[in-house]
Amino acid sequence: MNVFSRPLRSSNGILKHCAQSRSFYWPSRFARQPSSSSQKWSHPPSSTTVADDEVSTLASQPLHTLSLEDLVKHGRPPLSTEALYASANFTLSLLPIRLAHRVESLRNLPFIVVSNPNISKIYNNYLHSLSTLLPYKSKSISNLEDEIRFTSVLADLVETHSQTIPTLARGFLECRKYINSTEVTRFLDEHLRARIGTRLIAEQHIALHVSSQPHQDTKPASKRSNNGTSYIGVIDTALQPASVINSCGNFVSEICELNYGVRPTWIIDGEPDTTLAYVPVHLEYIITELLKNAFRATVESGRSHEPIVITIAAEPENSRRGSSAAHPDGLGRTFGTNGNPIEPFEDSAPGVTIRIRDRGGGISPEVLPNIWSYSFTTFSEEDELPGSGNMDALNAISGAGGEGSSIAGLGYGLPLSRAYAEYFGGGIAVQSLYGWGCDVYLRLKGLGRPR
Ligand SMILES: Nc1ncnc2c1ncn2[C@@H]1O[C@H](COP(=O)(O)OP(=O)(O)OP(=O)(O)O)[C@@H](O)[C@H]1O
Numbered sequence: 215m216n217v218f219s220r221p222l223r224s225s226n227g228i229l230k231h232c233a234q235s236r237s238f239y240w241p242s243r244f245a246r247q248p249s250s251s252s253q254k255w256s257h258p259p260s261s262t263t264v265a266d267d268e269v270s271t272l273a274s275q276p277l278h279t280l281s282l283e284d285l286v287k288h289g290r291p292p293l294s295t296e297a298l299y300a301s302a303n304f305t306l307s308l309l310p311i312r313l314a315h316r317v318e319s320l321r322n323l324p325f326i327v328v329s330n331p332n333i334s335k336i337y338n339n340y341l342h343s344l345s346t347l348l349p350y351k352s353k354s355i356s357n358l359e360d361e362i363r364f365t366s367v368l369a370d371l372v373e374t375h376s377q378t379i380p381t382l383a384r385g386f387l388e389c390r391k392y393i394n395s396t397e398v399t400r401f402l403d404e405h406l407r408a409r410i411g412t413r414l415i416a417e418q419h420i421a422l423h424v425s426s427q428p429h430q431d432t433k434p435a436s437k438r439s440n441n442g443t444s445y446i447g448v449i450d451t452a453l454q455p456a457s458v459i460n461s462c463g464n465f466v467s468e469i470c471e472l473n474y475g476v477r478p479t480w481i482i483d484g485e486p487d488t489t490l491a492y493v494p495v496h497l498e499y500i501i502t503e504l505l506k507n508a509f510r511a512t513v514e515s516g517r518s519h520e521p522i523v524i525t526i527a528a529e530p531e532n533s534r535r536g537s538s539a540a541h542p543d544g545l546g547r548t549f550g551t552n553g554n555p556i557e558p559f560e561d562s563a564p565g566v567t568i569r570i571r572d573r574g575g576g577i578s579p580e581v582l583p584n585i586w587s588y589s590f591t592t593f594s595e596e597d598e599l600p601g602s603g604n605m606d607a608l609n610a611i612s613g614a615g616g617e618g619s620s621i622a623g624l625g626y627g628l629p630l631s632r633a634y635a636e637y638f639g640g641g642i643a644v645q646s647l648y649g650w651g652c653d654v655y656l657r658l659k660g661l662g663r664p665r
Pocket residue numbers: 503506507508511572574575576577581585590591592593607621622623624625626627628629651652
């Protein structure tokens with residue numbers, strides 16, 4: 215039986231009417247300090263019941279610092295049955311704590327904000343997902359039936375939370391009267407960084423499940439995945455940034471053509487053959503956002519004929535050797551649960567820096583201090599582009615892509631890209647030469663210690 219043939223639960227909007235009927239104009243002093251007699255009102259309305267004690271006990275446990283090593287430690291697919299159970303139990307040891315932290319953090323928002331239908335929906339999604347994992351918390355997964363059920367719970371979790379970013383963005387746009395942008399940025403930065411890890415943990419087990427020995431055995435030989443792949447779950451151990459840049463460049467230039475009627479070009483130089491172990495969807499997100507910014511600036515400054523120059527630089531050999539001291543055996547090797555080294559991590563993956571250089575006029579000193587704030591954008595709803603405005607940008611950021619995508623408009627591009635890059639120890643720096651153009655440095659670390 216394949217768990218993915220089961221229909222997924224539709225997203226949770228059960229409480230919408232409750233949240234809407236609650237006064238939206240309560241003074242925030244009531245929102246933040248509910249009286250003891252109205253203790254129950256201190257939490258946003260929800261049909262999912264998870265005991266408060268359970269949430270607070272889980273939320274009081276520290277968050278495990280996730281690393282790429284954690285995600286590959288169960289070995290290369292196809293995983294044995296034992297390694298598959300180890301992956302499921304590792305996943306189970308992390309997710310309820312992570313979800314409880316998010317529930318607490320949403321509860322700490324001003325009540326008027328979390329009562330907004332969009333934000334309340336996200337709150338309910340977290341509570342719902344936590345309630346679906348709790349039945350597994352008291353046991354260890356040690357048979358295939360439980361593992362299959364648990365994986366379907368993870369698939370449900372991934373699906374339920376797929377629209378979190380546009381939903382929260384819409385919610386905070388609607389609540390901008392009640393919460394200032396610094397508080398929004400602080401909340402979103404923590405929340406969206408935590409979400410990166412939570413999704414990754416769930417998606418990694420789902421991917422390992424699909425390509426594991428017990429589940430491969432149930433498929434006809436023609437449908438079994440190729441064991442020669444460079445993937446370990448959702449991680450590509452031989453990801454080539456140049457090929458990601460080319461495919462994202464094609465996508466972004468198509469949006470440019472739709473919106474502006476021109477297609478800026480790009481050149482890749484440096485070391486385009488460089489590869490590293492990384493999560494492809496993360497790199498695709500970051501590169502798409504950085505190219506959108508560079509292309510937009512290039513076109514709007516009237517320099518569409520100037521190509522964007524993208525330089526790929528791999529860390530030198532000696533710095534790779536130096537960093538390997540951080541690995542368990544001091545030789546840069548990572549070990550699977552069976553004790554065997556997982557190739558190609560015998561030699562730790564190199565760090566890579568990518569510089570995106572545009573001639574789009576740079577960033578003015580008034581704009582520069584705001585570029586890392588969520589929801590700061592210089593794109594206005596009056597801009598005469600088809601599909602312009604924040605709400606269209608919301609659709610674009612939700613991954614709808616394709617026709618109707620906006621080139622800019624929400625102000626999430628840079629801060630969220632930086633959150634992705636920093637997750638595995640990399641980063642993004644913007645160097646503006648006002649009046650000339652921008653250099654954006656993206657540093658990626660294949661194997662690192664994220665927060
Ligand atoms: N390469 C660049 N050249 C000129 N200005 C830039 C560049 N990159 C970013 N900016 C400025 O920084 C602002 C914030 O960028 P960010 O990517 O976070 O948001 P956005 O592009 O406005 O919207 P979104 O990315 O969510 O669609 C932009 O509105 C733009 O003014």
